[in-house]
Amino acid sequence: MPSTQIIPLSYYQQNDTLTLAKDLIGRRLFTCINGKITGGTIVETEAYIGPLDKASHAIDGRRTKRTEILFKSGGRAYAYLIYGLYTLFNVTTGKKDKPECILIRAIKPETGIETMKERRFGNYNSTKKVISDGPGRLTQALAIDKSMYGLPLNSEVLWIEEGIDLSSQIVATPRVGIDYAEEFADKKWRFVVPVPGT
């Protein structure tokens, strides 16, 4: 359905990843699975800047089957399983051989809300719970899983549109769940817009 609003892959390959992590706030992420379009506005991101970043899977240039996609040019999906339960969704960034990416941690649900509720809670009674606030919840709501590993972000099933400017509301904080990353645990590489109802 998309059209001119889709962000071209070249966008992800320029600038630096910290700038892009902030710039992605306010843009709109969509999936189309089995004919059902779901999506919303990105309100929380985190930057992972390998090989220096001790929180990155590509620390020290670590290159494995899992991280391989990070070494290609930016604009693709890096989806992987964590804790044996949840899929986390990242956008790869930068040029070839620059293993950088941005974790998408939350969206404000806007399109296909009923479908997202079904995926998260089943067919009943879900009024109190958040839909896509948190990286594991987000992938469940949008039905993103490891099969999307490597998909370009302008594809028929997964894409990002231009969205709106929320830059004045962005707060920078330390990233979540990476206490082990020593000096990198304190870097304010998480960007979030405080919004209710995600």
Add this chain to the structure above:
DNA sequence: GCGGCGATCCACT
């Protein structure tokens, strides 16, 4: 309201 913990997979040591 908040802290602790179990669930459950797989890439990497």
Add this chain to the structure above:
DNA sequence: GTGGATCGCCGCC
């Protein structure tokens, strides 16, 4: 064999 870029539930304050 280990431990994680998490979540939701349960128990207690």
